[in-house]
Amino acid sequence: xxxxxxxxxxxxxxxxxxxxxxxxxxxxxxxxxxxxxxxxxxxxxxxxxxxxxxxxxxxxxxxxxxxxxxxxxxxxxxxxxxxxxxxxxxxxxxxxxxxxxxxxxxxxxxxxxxxxxxxxxxxxxxxxxxxxxxxxxxxxxxxxxxxxxxxxxxxxxxxxxxxxxxxxxxxxxxxxxxxxxxxxxxxxxxxxxxxxxxxxxxxxxxxxxxxxxxxxxxxxxxxxxxxxx
Numbered sequence: 001x002x003x004x005x006x007x008x009x010x011x012x013x014x015x016x017x018x019x020x021x022x023x024x025x026x027x028x029x030x031x032x033x034x035x036x037x038x039x040x041x042x043x044x045x046x047x048x049x050x051x052x053x054x055x056x057x058x059x060x061x062x063x064x065x066x067x068x069x070x071x072x073x074x075x076x077x078x079x080x081x082x083x084x085x086x087x088x089x090x091x092x093x094x095x096x097x098x099x100x101x102x103x104x105x106x107x108x109x110x111x112x113x114x115x116x117x118x119x120x121x122x123x124x125x126x127x128x129x130x131x132x133x134x135x136x137x138x139x140x141x142x143x144x145x146x147x148x149x150x151x152x153x154x155x156x157x158x159x160x161x162x163x164x165x166x167x168x169x170x171x172x173x174x175x176x177x178x179x180x181x182x183x184x185x186x187x188x189x190x191x192x193x194x195x196x197x198x199x200x201x202x203x204x205x206x207x208x209x210x211x212x213x214x215x216x217x218x219x220x221x222x223x224x225x226x227x228x229x
Contacts, residue, residue, distance in 0.1 A: 008139060016122070018086055018137050018139075022140075022141070022143070023127075024200045025127060033049045048119040050116060051101065051124075054098055058107055093118065098114055100113060140213070141213045141214075143217060145216065155192075162184065165177045212228070213227065
């Protein structure tokens with residue numbers, strides 16, 4: 001991470017820079033982005049992370065457009081709204097209000113937004129981060145790992161967060177938490193194959209060729225190599 005921070009410092013041109021971070025579902029994008037922002041901030045570059053999930057279409061809009069089964073694919077995001085945020089910061093806006101995607105609702109929050117203050121470095125993480133126009137991203141990072149490890153992380157995370165909903169009838173995961181473990185595991189991996197694997201193969205992996213940096217993580221989610229292009 002230290003080498004990457006130094007690399008970014010060398011690429012930074014004041015007053016504002018945008019970094020896009022992508023990779024498969026469950027590969028660790030959010031954690032990596034948060035750690036990178038903390039390291040950059042310690043080096044005097046105020047860094048803020050936002051997720052492309054905050055620019056997903058609402059479930060209502062996805063249903064209306066017949067896109068709900070493709071949720072997470074590029075066509076289900078308001079990429080144009082994310083582009084506008086970047087343009088606003090480049091034009092000197094000191095703060096911008098953006099939507100909030102909540103895991104509790106698995107949807108865009110209907111009544112709340114979040115305010116993002118102008119940072120030195122805006123880090124955009126998510127499966128569609130590198131779908132932004134190339135000229136809007138000053139640095140593109142792709143996080144890669146063994147597919148078997150990614151699928152294991154996906155299943156583990158899905159089982160854990162679903163188990164936490166077993167006593168919460170208000171959660172959309174509540175009924176799934178009541179399923180026998182083997183049945184739910186089978187269902188989760190079917191979702192992986194029909195949605196996440198397709199998203200990875202058709203949309204996410206092709207953006208790896210656009211990346212300026214490829215970060216490789218091992219079975220423990222630790223970085224073991226960074227390829228600077």
